[in-house]
Every structure is written in structure tokens, then in C-alpha cells.
Amino acid sequence: MKRRRWKTLSLRARLGVLVATAVALAVVTVSAISWGITRADLYDQFDARLQSYAQLAAKAASPAEALSTLRSTAEPGPDRNRSLTVQFGSAAGQVTGTAGPITDLPPPAPEGLFTVSRAANIHRGEDRFRMWTAARPGGGTVQVAQDSEDVEDSLGRLGFWLLVVSAAGVLGATAAGRAIARSALQPVDELTSAAENVARTQELSAAIDVTASGEIGRLATAFNAMLGALSRSRDEQRRLVEDAGHELRTPLTSLRNNIELLIHADANPGRQLPAEDRSRLLTDLDTQAVELTALIGELVDLSTGERPTEAEERLALADIVTSAVERTRSRWPAVSFEAELAEADVLVRPAAVERAVLNVLDNAAKWSPPGGTVRVTMSAGGGAVRVRVDDEGPGVPEADLAHVFERFYRADTARALPGSGLGLAIVEQVVTQHGGRVSAARAESGGARFDLVFPLAAS
Known part of the structure; x- marks a missing residue:
């Protein structure tokens, strides 16, 4: 359901949500890391002070003497006398004396199970203490506990303000996300408007000014x-x-x-x-x-040749030309055909290329006199292969050479002959679609010469 709802949102809404979420996660992560670092630093300072207190208390003869010494060195404040408690313990883990406001400190661990110099948190109702345990020079342990309410309150205040800052950051990220989405998608809106205008007016000349990168x-x-x-x-x-x-x-x-x-x-x-x-x-x-x-x-x-649907194949062009020559020979029995072909592989659509070669051969045969010869030669070089068709007809007038591949164009001398004026246009279209080129000229025999050039297939 959530995924379906997400898909129904607009691109602007999605971008805004993603930006807001990213910024909010960054703000919350930074706030959490800051709070954790501050907490660790405060407790390190607090434990260092308790450790120094425990080292002083371990030298005293009794908890009362140790407490008096600590009170004289403790940081000034209204609760410094109430906040410190000292407790001595024997090697067997029994309490031997306590001085201070806390009378129920946990007993020390017996010797052998005791880990020297460690801190622990103690909760007594709503009061919170932190206790440091250390070994005494003459044997046994000393435990020094101090009220940690100031540290906890500082962390609470810091957490509250970090929460306020995070909430403000989330709100700001939401506003920034909307603004960024609106600004970033402005070119998309222009494209959408242009596309809608084209669909409405069918005017294809309404280009868009490219200002973005x-x-x-x-x-x-x-x-x-x-x-x-x-x-x-x-x-x-x-x-x-x-x-x-x-x-x-x-x-x-x-x-x-x-x-x-x-x-x-x-x-x-x-x-x-x-x-x-x-x-x-x-x-x-x-x-x-x-x-x-x-x-x-x-x-x-x-018309359909403008949208090729036939798949390209790697073939020997000589095979295609040979097939086209045989088909044309059966159509024009009064004309002779000579072919000198070379080995050359091309990447082409076979049916389309054979149709193009057939059109050129039919055109040559149509203009050749009875008993005339149509010569087909192939030559490869320079990354291309050339198919040349020469006939012995009257040739193409110089004025018509530039127009023979145009649709429906027919020279004045050809208007009495059958034909649509589309055959050579199809030839040019097919060859051009394969990355090649076509040209017309006068052959050495005086007839027409047509060259079809195709790029060779990569080895």
C-alpha cells in the first residue's frame, strides 16, 4: 500500500520528500553524535575526578578522615558536603566503614574478584550517583560515590535543545526540499508545457530554449x-x-x-x-x-522503408548481388549480364539491399538495347565495398544526374517508358540507411553508371 501511494506522488513531491528526509536524517544523526560525544566527555571528566578522590581517600585511616579530606579539596558548591560518600571494604568483601549521606552503597567484591579502578552508576530513588572503586595500599578497597545529577541534568538540557534544533532542522529541510524541488523541476515543467502545446496545436516548430545544463x-x-x-x-x-x-x-x-x-x-x-x-x-x-x-x-x-523492421545480418555482399543478378536475368532475357564480384562482408538487411540492387539492375536492363550487356562489378577498399552497374543504353543526361534519385523524378526521355520514378529513390534510401552512398554518372560505354557504396563489416 505504501509503495503504491509513493508511486502516485508527483515527481516534485517525491523530490521534496527525499531532500527533506536526507536533511532531516543528517540533522538527527549529527545531533545524536554530538549528544553521545558530550555525554562521554562529561562522564570521563566526572570519572577522572572520582578517581583522584579515590586515590586521596585510600591514604586515609578511616572513611570519616577520607571524607573530610575530600570535602576540603572538592569543588565549591552548595551541595558538596552532601554529594560525597566514602566507604571502606575488607579483602573479604565486607564493609568496614561508611561516611557520607549514602548509607547503602553496594558492598565491594571480595579480593580476587575485584577489578581495580572501575566506575558504576547507582540509583537510589530519584537520586543518581556514580561510584569509583579502588584498592587501598594496605589491603581492602575504597569506594567513593558522588551525586551525578548535575551531569544528568546537563545532558538532559543538551538533549532538549538538540531535539529543538533537530525539529527546526526537519521543518527547514521540508521547506528547503519544496523550494529545491520547485527550482530543480522548473525546466521539466517548461518541457511539459511545450509537449502539451505540441500535442494541442500539432505545431512542431515550437523549440525550447536550452538554458539549463x-x-x-x-x-x-x-x-x-x-x-x-x-x-x-x-x-x-x-x-x-x-x-x-x-x-x-x-x-x-x-x-x-x-x-x-x-x-x-x-x-x-x-x-x-x-x-x-x-x-x-x-x-x-x-x-x-x-x-x-x-x-x-x-x-x-x-514509406515503410523509413521505419526499418528487418534485422541486420553479417553477410557476403556478393551472395546478395548474385541473387539479384539471377532474378533480373530471368526478367530480361534479351539482355546479357556479366558479373565480376569480390569477397566483402557487410552488416545489412538482406531483403532491403537485394531490393535496391534489383532496382538498379532493372533500370539498367530497361534502358539497354536488345542484345546489350549490363556489367556488375564489385571492389573493396578503404573500409567500403562498391557495387558498380554499367549499361549500354543512352545514358543519363548531365542535367538529370543531380535529380535521378529524387522521388517521382523522370527525365524527359523516360516519360514514354513504363515506370513510377520511385525505384532509384528506394535505392538511395536503402543505401543511406546502411551508412553508404549512391551516385550516378556516364559509363565508358556511353550508357549509365550507378555506384552503390556500403561500409564493410567490422572484423
Whole structure:
């Protein structure tokens, strides 16, 4: 129940309680140690005085003579005659004489069981005494007792004031704990307000001024970084949706026109379409449906690729490239593929990397003439491995090299060919997520050249 109640407290309340408890424990501990040290010091002084009294009393012939001697040397005060008592004992442990106000001091221990020079506390009703026992030169023992009420009263007064100081310290610690908690959590309150404002307004540009240092400063910096990442992600999503809507509008419009034409022809028997035109429209519909399916699939791949879910594995990159080459060769039988691969281990997500290599190979095969050759080479060095794909097509115009990896970008010469303009964008995304880079250039054969560079796996 207590643990559940503690969990329901706010962070400010917890911090205040912890600070107050720590300070209160420190104050109480210091007070207790101070009282203990003072008590030990007072009793050491008291016992030293009793020991000196016992040494003087041991030289006297009788308890009365010893008491008279002690009274003459005792510290002045109104109760000094009442406070001292002297008792002699024999070696057998029998009391041989007593002088002083206390008549029932404990008898001394017999010789052989007696430990020389020791102190003991004696209580007689409300009176408190401390007694010191010592050996006499001629045999036997002497016991000197003195009222210890002054010491006990001093300790009582000291304990009372230490208790008052401790209570004041606890109250002060409680107030200080609340103040410290309020001051320490002020940046957290600002972060909370900023987060609530973002949740309420959906405005991701409301950054927080980082004025604190340490953990709070790191938290504010991380919060601003998170807002920036969310803002960039939302902008990317918005741009993706806008671009996708723009790209989908054309094939959807064409599909709708063709379907309306077929519906209109069927609704008017007198204006039937020729069989050749009808067949052509149905073929166009099939082609457009296939293009739409491919476009939607690539959009899904592009959007989900921003949140990788596949685990990374240490693999030989040549195995992935070989699989991609074989798959592409079966798709484009009119194009030849040559591969010169090298041994290089990489830490990658296999399916994503194979998809990226497939996209580059498909692009090269699409632009290659019948009977053309697509060359795939691998080279490792400098902590990285390069996969290079060259084709024998017309190549990428210089003006388009800087844009070939942008989403939905298609060169003027490529608008008549099938494609969504997303394949190379997916390539760049996958390679970048693996810490690599991509580039496009003109190959020595005059066609296009694409380089995919991945970091080598640590040995």
C-alpha cells in the first residue's frame, strides 16, 4: 500500500520528500553524535575526578578522615558536603566503614574478584550517583560515590535543545526540499508545457530554449531534436502524399476515361466500338492497372522503408548481388549480364539491399538495347565495398544526374517508358540507411553508371 501511494506522488513531491528526509536524517544523526560525544566527555571528566578522590581517600585511616579530606579539596558548591560518600571494604568483601549521606552503597567484591579502578552508576530513588572503586595500599578497597545529577541534568538540557534544533532542522529541510524541488523541476515543467502545446496545436516548430545544463539540458536538447525529426518526417510524409497524388492522378484519369468509354459504348447499342478498338482499350486498362499496382507497391515500400523492421545480418555482399543478378536475368532475357564480384562482408538487411540492387539492375536492363550487356562489378577498399552497374543504353543526361534519385523524378526521355520514378529513390534510401552512398554518372560505354557504396563489416 505504501509503495503504491509513493508511486502516485508527483515527481516534485517525491523530490521534496527525499531532500527533506536526507536533511532531516543528517540533522538527527549529527545531533545524536554530538549528544553521545558530550555525554562521554562529561562522564570521563566526572570519572577522572572520582578517581583522584579515590586515590586521596585510600591514604586515609578511616572513611570519616577520607571524607573530610575530600570535602576540603572538592569543588565549591552548595551541595558538596552532601554529594560525597566514602566507604571502606575488607579483602573479604565486607564493609568496614561508611561516611557520607549514602548509607547503602553496594558492598565491594571480595579480593580476587575485584577489578581495580572501575566506575558504576547507582540509583537510589530519584537520586543518581556514580561510584569509583579502588584498592587501598594496605589491603581492602575504597569506594567513593558522588551525586551525578548535575551531569544528568546537563545532558538532559543538551538533549532538549538538540531535539529543538533537530525539529527546526526537519521543518527547514521540508521547506528547503519544496523550494529545491520547485527550482530543480522548473525546466521539466517548461518541457511539459511545450509537449502539451505540441500535442494541442500539432505545431512542431515550437523549440525550447536550452538554458539549463547537465541532465536537464540534455533532455531539452533531445526534445528539440525529437521535434525536428518529427517535423522533417511530417514534411517528408506530406511531400510523399502530394507527389503520390500527383503521380496517381494521370493513370487514374486515363483509367476512368477508358472505363467511361466502354460503359458509354455498352449503353448505346447503336454505337458499338469496333472489336479492334475494344481490345486495345482493354489492353490499355490492363497495362494501366499493372502500372498502378507497381506504383502503389513502390509507395508502400518507400514509406515503410523509413521505419526499418528487418534485422541486420553479417553477410557476403556478393551472395546478395548474385541473387539479384539471377532474378533480373530471368526478367530480361534479351539482355546479357556479366558479373565480376569480390569477397566483402557487410552488416545489412538482406531483403532491403537485394531490393535496391534489383532496382538498379532493372533500370539498367530497361534502358539497354536488345542484345546489350549490363556489367556488375564489385571492389573493396578503404573500409567500403562498391557495387558498380554499367549499361549500354543512352545514358543519363548531365542535367538529370543531380535529380535521378529524387522521388517521382523522370527525365524527359523516360516519360514514354513504363515506370513510377520511385525505384532509384528506394535505392538511395536503402543505401543511406546502411551508412553508404549512391551516385550516378556516364559509363565508358556511353550508357549509365550507378555506384552503390556500403561500409564493410567490422572484423
